Amino acid sequence: MTRRQITGFSNPTIKAVRALREKKHRKREGRFLAEGLRLLTDARECGRLPELLLMAEAREAHPLLDALEVAVAAAGGDVIEMPEELLAKVTGKDNPQAVAGVFAEWDTRLEALDRNRAPLWLVAQAMRDPGNLGTMLRTADAVGAGGVILLDDCADPFSVEAVRASMGAVFTVPLAQARWDDFLGWLRAGEGQLVAASLREAVPYRGAPYAAPCFVMVGNESRGLPEEYEMACDLRVTMPMKGRADSLNAAVAAAVLAYEVLAALGD
Template sequence: MSREITGFSNPLVKRIRSLRDKKHRKREGLFLAEGLRILTEAREEGVLPEMLFHAGQAEEHPLAAALIREMEATGGDVIVTSTDILSKISGKDNPQALVGVYRDRLTPLQRIDRHGADIWIAAQSLRDPGNLGTILRTGDAVGAGGLILLDECVDPFSVEAVRASMGALFTQKIVLARWDEFIFWLRQGPGQLIGTSLKATLDYQEPRYQSPAFLLVGNEAQGLPAAYEAECDLLVKMPMMGKADSLNAAVATAVMAYELLNQKRNRRA
């Protein structure tokens, strides 16, 4: 059943609003996702929110109405509220008509099936939530198994990263690991580790990549540490024909991921 909340001082509103802060997300194991598109992507993956906040007019859209009905049928917590309270929860002046509260979606490294996909993406010390969300979208687009976040990365469940992922965090496995944990796990089975570096001499289209391929992307400003580059099975670079000396981390990831995908498609042709 649905219930209504109209007061800004309601304890639940304060609690859910606090999920915009990392420490509260970590403590509660919950995060926020906004908008019909993202929530519908989650529903299509079989993931329903723990709580669903919506302004009454959301029920006029058939996809929103279907989500609300399914939440009510499964005993989920559906809260009807005002756009002003949705704005307070989301931190946006013009909030989406739907806000979902979800359990975090972390997968332990040891539970990853490396044979479950030909492509995996690993990112080291990413700082920008927009880049992280875009890399998740790229992973979804190329059929990657997931994103392995190494060392201290931006929170994948921040409002900004979730928004940038456009629902891809519900299709991609997300792992948090230290570098030493990851490299030990990787070397226990098959998997080609491919790094990108401005110092590489090998063009990214020259090698014939193996599966499963683990694409390793470095920090936006510093790139990969030298010790990490030394662990790579292949170190490649993309040609830079103009004055810029590098690509944005998310763009470079997309270029490499599609090269991996295209090689896989050509082998099957």
């Protein structure tokens, strides 16, 4: 197994990897960056291997790291060692993990989803915060959701922040990106109940008539869902709001609803 060594910040590979922290470069290259042995091991176990594996020279030996290196090399990927400071600059973290990887993005079209693979799905519309988006992917993993569908202008699920907040779920949870009209067309071409938290003609979220496959949708952090989207839902539910505010964090609202649907539709 050959490992390349890189020592300087001006190396073209380093520059290209570092650029992946910006969305425009990710889109152009169709590549993204993920870091940490746990995340990369989750990816490997789901059959996702980095094309490029970056390791700090001064790392502790670990059998999972060995397994990762072997798998990447066997798949024809590159393995590069570099000083820890350089890895920190690439990933933009003060305390970098000892390992990072560059992955090819995959197909995130709606058509790649099988709606019958699970009774519960999560849908986010114009969710702008990558931390919220990653958290929602993590929740989707926990509730065994079929996948997460991102509508309209969401944060990039392949951003470093979203990947990190997902705790690996970006690799394990099927993901689709679509515009609202396309999503609605896809949804109505088959079975599926669209549900959202709403104040308009809504029923209490506990004991509501959820039905599989159930698509739980939450909206933008500031504006919520457009009225048109809410009115297109098959079921609108309300959650108790006993304080001064009239809303929850979007990722929190998705999780509370998702666990309710999970309980209703049977574990």
